[in-house]
Amino acid sequence: MKLSVRGLVGSAQRVMATAQNGLEVIRFGGLGRDTDSSPFEIVERRPMYRLRHYFPAETGGGPVVLLVPPLMVSADIWDVNGDDGAVGILHRGGIDCWVVDFGSPSTEEGGWKRDLADHVLAVHSAIDTVCAETGRTVHLMGYSQGGMFAYQAAAFRSGKGIASIVTFGSPVDIVAGMPLGLPHAAVTDLVDFAADHVVPRLPITDRMVRIGFQLLDPVKTTKARIDFLRQLHDREALLPKERQRRFLSNEGWVGYAGPAAADLLKQFVVHNRMMLGGFVIRDQPISLADLKCPILAFVGEVDDIGQPAAVRGIVRAAPRAEVYESSVVSGHFGLVAGSMATRCTWPRVRDWVGWVEGGEALPEEIVPMADQPPGNAPRTALIRAVHTATALAEAGAGVGRALEQVAANTVRGSMGLAEGAARTLPRLTRLGTIQSGTRISVGRLMAEQARRTPGGECFLFDDRVHTHAAVDARIENVVRGLISVGIRPATRVGVVMETRPSALVTLAALSRIGAVAVLLAPESDLISALEQTGTVILVSDPENVRHAVATGARVLVLGGGDSRGLAVPAGTDLVDLEQIDPQRVQIPGWYRPDPGRARELAFILVSGTAERLDIKYITNHRWALSAFGTASAADLDHKDTVYCLAPLHHSSGLLVSLGGAIAGGSRIALARSLDPARFAEEVHRYGVTVVTYTWTMLRDILDSDVFPAGYPHPIRLFIGSGMPAGLWRRTTEQFAPARVLEFYASIEGDVVLANVPGVKFGCKGRPVPGTARVELVAFDPVSGQVMVDDNGYARRCADNEVGLLIGSAGANVDLSRGGLRGVFEQEDSWLPTENLFRRDSEGDYWLADRIDTVIRTRRGPVFTQPIVDVLNDIAAVDMEVAYALPARDRVLAVAAVSVRPGYELGAADVTEALRSLPPRQRPDLIYIVADIPRSPSFRPSAHAVQETYAPRPGAHTWWYNPDSEAYEDLTDMGSLGLLT
Template sequence: MSDSNRKSLPVPRVLRRVGAGAKNALTILKRGRLGAPYRASFDVVRQERTYALRHYHGDDSVEAVAPVLLVPPLMVTSEIYDISPELSAINFLGANGMDVWLCDYGNPLAEDDGLERTLDDHILAVDDAIETVARETGQKVHLLGYSQGGMFCYQAAGYRRAKDIGSIITFGSPVDIRKNLPVRVHDDIAARLIKVARQGLKGPIEDLDGLPGWLTSRGFKLLNPQKELGQILDFFGLLHDRDALEQREPKRLFLGGDGFVHWPGEALRDFIDQVIVQNRMASGGFVVDGRTFSLSDIDAPILYFVGQRDDLARPAAVRAIERAAPDTETHGVDIPAGHFGLVVGSTAMGTVWPTVVDWVRWKAGAADDKPELLRPQAERTQDDAKPVDPQSNDDSNTRMLYDLATELADGLWHKLGDVSRDFSNIVDTVRWQLPRLAQLENLDDGQPVNIGLALEEQAHAIPDKTFFLWDGRAFTYAQANRRVNQLLSAMVDDGAKPGQHIGVLMDNHPDLLTAVAAINRLGAVAVLLNSGLRGVSLTQALEAANVEWLVCDPAHVDTSRTGFDAGPIGVLGAHDEDRPLPDDVIDLEANLDPQVDAPPEGIEANAGLAGDLAMLIFTSGTTGLPKPAKITNRRWAMAALGAAAACMLSPKDTVYCALPLYHATGLLVGCGGALIGGARLALAREFSVRQFWSEVRRYGATVVFYVGEMCRYLVSAPEQPNEHRHPVRMFVGNGMRAEVWNKLVDRFGRVRVLEFYGSTEGNVVLANFGGEKAGSVGRPLPGTDEITLVRYDAASGQPLRDDAGRLRSCGDDEPGLLLARISDSHPLAYFDGYLDAEQTEQKIIRDGFHDGDAWFNTGDVLRRDADGDFWFVDRVGDTFRWHGENVSTQQVAQVLDEASFCKMTVVYGVEVPGYDGRAGMAAMVLDDDAEFDGDALFALVDEHLFPAAHPRFVRLVDALEHTDSFKFITTTLRDEGANPTAIDDPIYVYDADARTYRPLTPDAWVPEGL
């Protein structure tokens, strides 16, 4: 055969291929496809406004094991699970005994009101689908979600507390968005980058009615432009082969745009704000339909698949489910695939979906052992690495363009990693602290500032942002402001007037804050009453504060009627219909007009100035009866602004407050800081060790406020699995001892402690901003006036003066009485005092260092170290004198707390017949199953305390009584003393000769040698 003949033979074949290719191309151009559309058969069981519930026809020859509910992402059609016969997860699941259901969102662009759908609509659709499938099948449902569909599964499971859910299976579903950035970066900086990006998109996003499907399709393709080019070349290379084209057509059409649908604008904005900016999947506090929850509420087992080459859902972001849902069983499986390849392609069909089947069978009780990929490597019967189909979209030959763009940035951020936290703190200082501290310095008496005005401003600035989180419900700033106006109108209608003293007697509840804000907006004075007051003590408090009106909740109606008769009593809050309110009280709840959205006419609302009296809060009564301390609008603003600045509070934060709201730390600092910072405020009825961490996770709390010994109860509680996995970044409060501080940080992970010093009526605030010195109360707030420590007489509690009549200052590390200069010219140096002028004067020391100066006597003993940091030593009344030495009860207690058998202890001085002064005595609670060791305790105090400070008696008690602000109560213990004939508890006595603490016997309870 000649060369010319050999060259001419392929020509007809080439022509035929060209002709077939042209014919196929014309068909595609005319019809958009070659073959008939493919779709697995199903019935629509439920049709709702936002979704349709599909039930697929299974294989009748296979017995169904359990129902599985497939959930697609927002931007991808339901056919992601059913692209083609050979790539159909639905067919595979049905053939392997799964009863397949699917939550179909349809195409919002083609649905009535589709573009108005919110993120809530999509999550509630999954919730409704779970309810329906569980009811129809009588079995628990196994949720399967790809990408954002998996996020919907997590969210719906958290929302319904995993009710009726057998397990959750997700594929490439990120949980911690901050770990989804293309470069490694500290979480704090990631949050800022995301927030800055959100601000930059604010205009375009707000105006957008949705994200078009074609744009999402382009986004997927741009992640791997080289692969997209390969797909195009592959298509043209097969254009002549109709069978091959028909086989790949469903996938081509899906990736070409048919598989991507419009993303509703409102849902997009919700998703950006809650999931991306606020990172609620990881931090908790997600709000759906006004109810709050977190992924920590999930107790159903979780199987999650991680794409090792996934650029849309990075492995660290996906694995974060283990931290977000610490109380449930979680299993992760790494797959050598990209985002799309997790559910479509040979790896998905050969590895992912078979593992899903094995998992569901295992969890449904139809298999004895876990899936092969979840077993230790030694137990596996085959290699879990499956070959990757080079034609499937899960291969990633090269990602040069993407990697080239990120490699340098990744290296740069890696180098900056060590300083990122410092950089973060600098940014926070400039952005949040300095403007707020500048406001503090400009709080002159004539400046308009008050609680009602602050709430109104936030309601206008961020109306739809959540303010209150209460009992699983969420309330926005706009809703809170509206309820305040409704209550104000009702009270005015019932005779309340500006300037009146209006008592508030309520348990912790958002309505307590509603009442305080309404009274403040009216221009009246809110009197915060301890909700535990009864009888004479309540009457005394009401009379001391000149209360003319009283607002209470239903629980305090009877108490109020017996203790108050000076004016009207209004009841706020829902009440039991079987127990109607008495005729002589006003049902404020019934008088609220839901149409009211503004203050009543004739009332100059929010007119309060900085110098005006806003409320009265009672002191703890450590020196006599509790006294009503004056809280001006300026003082409220100072506490609120200071808290917001010190805690760097912003709308991304959630403040958790389990403190009583009639207490200054709870109301002024915790609630005030949240309001000023635009943060979310999660309120608890009371502090509960058992409920604390579950509530913190449910609400996504980032900042927790404490007082006194509250945190000691947390560190003393039995350890729980995964207790270090929580969203809290900071504990803020006063009264935490150093050993509790160290235990808190060691036990509960990366948390900061911000210990501060302050008092209800005082004009001095100290704060340990850095947290480096555990137990220190830090230094004065920037811009505050002079404070000093002076020598004092332990017996009288009064400062000592020199021959010239001047106060005597303390040196470094010398305990002294803390004084703060009073000045009307400095906004942070005001001393507003008490309602009673005589009581106010008793707290002022005049002519201390110069003629005419005035100082507030805190009544507290502190010391200042060489660095200028202050340390709390004791209350003047608690310090006792023994063998000529002043002894600090706090110092002794801190040492005793270090004993291995001690759970908690309190120290006080007791009188002993035949001895001058007071002997130190400790009431101690032993650790569970621990025994008292007198030898060890003697060695401990001998090593750390000077001899006079060694406690002479130790009393073992079952529990220690504390106030509602978690301060130990020693009055009864002190009065009972150390006499074993009058006390049933075991008592041990100090024995210097034997170097031990031995049992004290009734016949010789006053031993020699004390």
Template sequence: MSSITTVQCEKRLPVNPLSLVSAVADRVGSGAADAVDMVRRADTTARNVGEYLRYGGLQIDAESSPYDVVATEPIYKLRHYFAQDAATDLPALVLVPPLMMATEVYDVAPQSSSVKAVHECGIDVWVVDFGRPEDEEGGLERNMGDHVLAVSDAVEKVRAATGRDVILSGYSQGGLFSYQAAAYRRCEGIDSLVTFGSPVDFQAAPLPIPLSMESYAQIAEGLLESRVLDYISLPSWFNKAWTRMLDPMATVKFKFNYYRALSDREQLLPGEQQRKFLDDEGWTAWSGPAIREFLQQTMVMNRMLSGGLVVGDRTVTLADIDCPIMIAVGEGDKEGHPASVRGIKRAAPRADVYELTLRAGHFGIVAGAGARKRTWPRVAEWIRWRAGQGDLPETIVPSDEVVSDVAWTPSDLSNRVQTVLDLGIGASSSAVRAANGALGAVQAVVRERGSQVPLVNRLDGLRSATEISIGLLMAESANRDPDGIALMFGDRVVRNRALGDRIDAVVKGMISLGIRQGDPVGVLMRARPSELTVIAAISRLGATAVLIRPDWDSTPQARVGGCRWIISDPERVAEASLPGVQWCVLGGGAGERTLPKHVIDMEQIDPDRVTVPKWYQPNPNRASDVAFILFTGDESTPRTRVITNRRWALSALGTASAASLKSSDTVYSRTPLHHPSGLMMAVGAAIAAGSRLAFASAPDRDTFWDEVRRYGATHVSYTWTSLREIADGPRHPMEQDNPIRLFVGSGMPRNLWRRVNERFAPARVLEFYASPDGEAILANVATTKVGSVGRPLPGTARVKVAAFDPEKKQLAYGADGLGRQCAPGEPGVLLARGDDAVNSRTLVRGVFTSHDVWQSTGDIVVADADDDVWLIDPIANLIDTPGGVVAPSRIQNALGRITGVDLAVAYAAEADDDTVVVAAITLFPGVELTKWDLQSALVRLERNHRPHTVMSVPEIPVSTWSRPLRTGLPDVVGEQGTATRRWQLAEDGESYELA
């Protein structure tokens, strides 16, 4: 009530005229001031808008950091910042910018300049300037390798100028260039690496837009196959738009805040240069060849992690990096997701990796006030620590100690799309996603198999008159992709065009020697590019390649093979001439060398001076023509194994299809070409699919892992036990995250197969079977049944398992004179559909019907209920004993189930004038075998299959093809030989006792 009364009293007071005038004046003045302020703000806004529309932003009088251009090369210029007062007591920092962004990313504005911040910390700063590709001569023709070589050259120049190893550093793609340059140089001249938001494992993190990695890969493969990127490049405006699309809401928000603040010039000026850089000036074009390589390396093959990068004509793997690495990880980075950036730890297992974790986005890691305060001072401290002038900052920690669960934030486009879907679909979304997942898995399989349709079609179309040969397929690859990589050996690559030219030159050399179509030509070489070149040249000429085994005497092989010429490596030249044989040498370069007088150096033949005869037609061979002659039997009496072009093509195309090989894959061959598996499966499949082919330079374990990572090997060949050292040795640093998908070969023992599956999962074993004669080619494509050789490949001969009489060692015929197909689980002879027109000693007629024709493989097999075939033994290996016929492989497989057993062989020996079966085993170090181990493994066998004696020996010899042999083992029971322990079967026929 008092307040009301007061008001009423106040209303009754007489009005003071002076106060009223003053109040009116104040009100008018305030309104006038507001009006003036509005007019001023409108004027400022109008002028700022006009300046923005005319110049693209507000005009700022700010100077860039000073630098000298100390080198100008075709790909880059080398800038030296603050050269007049550069520090000399610390290693220099070499900064590498990414593609799509201007070099000025390191010097956007004085208050956010990276180079200035580092210089103020006492560091000598150098920057690699790639320029603007659209303005540089040949700039839009550059590829990724050109940039990597430029960085390597810059390292060399800075190192020469400063006299010290450098700190090589890159932002985003600049970090990828830095990694590759360091690997290319094997870290020579590089003290350490520092990278900012540089993704390495492109399959480790969610993608910034809602597409699966498979979809990305399909799009990338489509672009690569279309070769459209050979003719177009991405302009700067597209690169800017693409980056903005990764986070459109952030772009809209930034634009809105900027336009709203156009009336406040003082607020805008501090960040204006950075805005102009990101809005326009900072973007450059991206050349088509560089995009092509980037897509292939990341989206398709993820080669930054797996290896197989190619720089120039050299193979590169980040696994060769052994200098320390510091990675700056932005927890809000959408382009260099933390999980992908941290992939360098797995890609470079030899390097010590440290991490600086920052609360920043992709651009904020290196630019802006935050980077000036948090990033660059830590980089300077890193450099001082590396120079021994300080401690490692607490914020930089070993990557193994980093604990982070960084994921995409809800603002990311992909998550926003998923969130909308989840909200809209509701409870049924789980079922829908499950169905989509299943459909996706099916589609992935269909796509993978679908990519093999051309190979399967070619298999089905093979006829006797079909033009097909190894020379023809290699010529097709050269025409299809001249710059594609054909061969990898050591750290060098050979491209299709260069290989084709070399093959043509060798053909002319052979023509000059008088070699003609159909002639058998001996080849005595190790598995290397020169050997494949000679074999392809012989095929292209229309002759026959006789592949001489280097572990045997070449004289009987040349005689049996009908050779009038032998082409060898320089180191395999025979000291004396062979009667009727002209010895030639190829490989080792065209320089001067001393060779025996009976040898012709083909490197000295000038192909340009050879006149090509009129009869010469490249790749004239048909499927029915003889392509190769291989050797079996023993050294003193070698037997020939004739391989036609059709037989080779069936294996090559079939293996490529079964292994789902693509042009982006790499087949790493550890198998000699004179072995059928190496020639027809490993090498043949790579050529048939247009994949990269890599030859092992040495058989040891360290070389294996070095080359698997260097080549990015996805498929590795094997024979028999050739993977033992790899599978049973200690863990290798390069083994982790290796790129191998399939081990491809034949003859692997089941216990080794299981060890390979367990150790190298998810890699699998793809076991093949190819009959010595005929066209029975089987493969365990599903790879799920350890020991099975699977089913016939599409386009190869149909097979059946026929009943077998073990006593007579022949097919079992019924009262009607016809054979019988075995039931599932019943052992029998594997027969392949034959050709009555082919004269072969292994053909059998009238087996199941009166007029059918089959070819006997000579192998005892068993087929299961799924029609998968399991190889038992060749008929020739069966052992006749008083208790019945014994298949030694069954004993070997049973012993292989014992955990401590490495190798096992079973063979015939004498005991009291009878033939018995004995077994020899080798054990893993530290294993003690008991009689209970033996009994539990062998009791499953029929009584006559339980070996009379089991010997533990220090070593079981293997052939040059890694097949276990019985050489040197005792032929008579009771002879000690090299056995360290022996167990003998007791009279009860079940238990074993130490002998």
């Protein structure tokens, strides 16, 4: 009876204590605080932040850290555990602690209008202040998105004033580890829509943030509440954790400004630009590849928000930095607050600072980061499973998170395929609906992009980003200037400009008027080009204005200043478009924006020399065909940044780079010229995913070794035309896992081939869907005639038989300039290309030669392209050409090669390589030359080789001996009928 009374008394006391403590929680939001805040003073107040300096009276000149919180969490996160928190432990370690406090957007003036750049620039400014106040470099540290700010601010300032970077659960490669394991492909379209249309208009309040984070881990939230209720009677047990509980349950959360959230979703979730590079801070593209200071990333092994795979992306995103990691068996919050942070995180941070400063050893728990640490994944998965199972058991709840993860992994692969199909189908559908009278043009597509995403990024140039709205406004101003000087629809206007924003704007403005842009290379013979194209007016940039006025044509100058600084002869008919006030120009009644029809001429491309100008006439339909075909074959979308190495006056620049990017909604990165060092910098800084090329252009980049094999890069694809097989192989090896997408497009007609898989080096692939139907017909290169069957129709080629490539012609195509009718049946219409191909047994097309460069020998026609491809695939060969060399009584098939530095080439090498060709297709003579000149489009010039280097007897000239089927040293020129 005595024990029973004591038990009743104890129960009553427990009830009374529970009621008393519960009432205190209800009235005041919690129990009496267990710890006091660490002392700090506000050193600097700015509209974007306040800068706290902790323990200001005890600063001893030691190492300095600057701590950056995420947007949704109060800056008190660094002091939530008092003496056992971040600033307490670091201070006792002799470290001077500073904290950036962004405040809450709900209480700060203009807080709900803050964007991501505001916060990065705030950190940038705070670093300057701390460095000035302390006279030391800072160790920049950030939790979650605060760590992302730390990375971004450090890259923005190129590491100036930063001793090291430390982050806690800060994701970099979002694709590798989406929060909660969501499949990236499945959510990007939804996130993209939300970032554009929902989030910027929706203030994310403190309450929304708190509820959202609690819902991210309902098991842990429920368990914490149950534990609190179970111990509500025991005040002494609850007090040590009370401040942290109040922080998590209410006080620690702050609102999130909509523009900042939209930037986060757009740049780093949809586009993954923390990983790829090219994220934008106030019109300036930034890349983490610029980071060079030591980096330590804390990885929460059971962190569902900063997924370990996403956090470890920093080792690939910052290849120039020494990157370390430290793993903690913790969730997202536990990395910086709580018992695990007290025992593990902050002592390691303290020791890291000591190591970087040079006085202490690196803790064994801090190791160099590997992209995928060997053996780590199974352990992490096991720990995650045990951790989750324990939490479920302790909370007494059952949740099917494992089933959710399995479902997400199953869907991930199929969603990626569906996403590509969803992008391609509308493009092909639009391409198929284009009729001769359909309004389609460069100007029209760019206007559509500006209406769809005015704030979206259109192109990058010289480390500046230009939005669609800004570019569209510039185009409209140039249109008014052109109209004021008499440009009307169908007027042929020469454009002689370097690759620059003004050149792109000029092309779009001429298209918007309906004029024809005649694209001229700056170094070309302008007078001959103007005569042969019927052009009497030129648009030039300041760099080429003297060359332009020398033609005697009327010259319009655009970009780079006014005409007063241009040294041109007096009396020159010169107009500076920059001096025309567009608001004063009266728009005529005839003007209709973007009037161009598919059948109408849009561009004239001029290349070659005065003796042999190559003129290509490009209709709006032909441009659209290449644009949509490129976008479809390359799977371009708004997440891509297309680096335009080819100049805009080249077909690859105009049709593939510019056309594909516009049709795909991708960013365009304009390169001034081919500069390997600049290329290496801009690929990272712009976040380039696709690079365009022509012929041997990539050879210069590979030879410069600015991207050693295995060096991380964001490039996924190279697209262009004319790349030799050996250079193709070198490119894929050095830039793995990127691949090459080789195109072929006919000068006349709608034939477009693409090698989409990219596994057959040198192959041109198959017809792009939506382009012309193609056939190979038997062709005699000597007579220049199509060969027919017994019925008089053209004979189709068998597999691997070389023939003429022809493409189907639409009903509105003019066949008067070399078209064919009645080829396979009565009244069918075809346009021949100028090229000979073979089709292999799998249906892929291989270029054999141009009709006019076939070598017509006594043994029959010899095709140059197979010779070039085989020779280029020899490791020692740099470049090569094949051509016809007249001898006394015959024509020889000759190949000239240059050798890569450090390599040697012998007769045995060429003999072995050319065994893959039939004996009748092997060159009679092969010789080594010092160098092979190239055209402005980087095409090796056989004509220049013939003029500069003649074959001579010796150890570097070999003739083909048909008896031995081997190449041997040439000792006597006369034996081949050549003059000595």
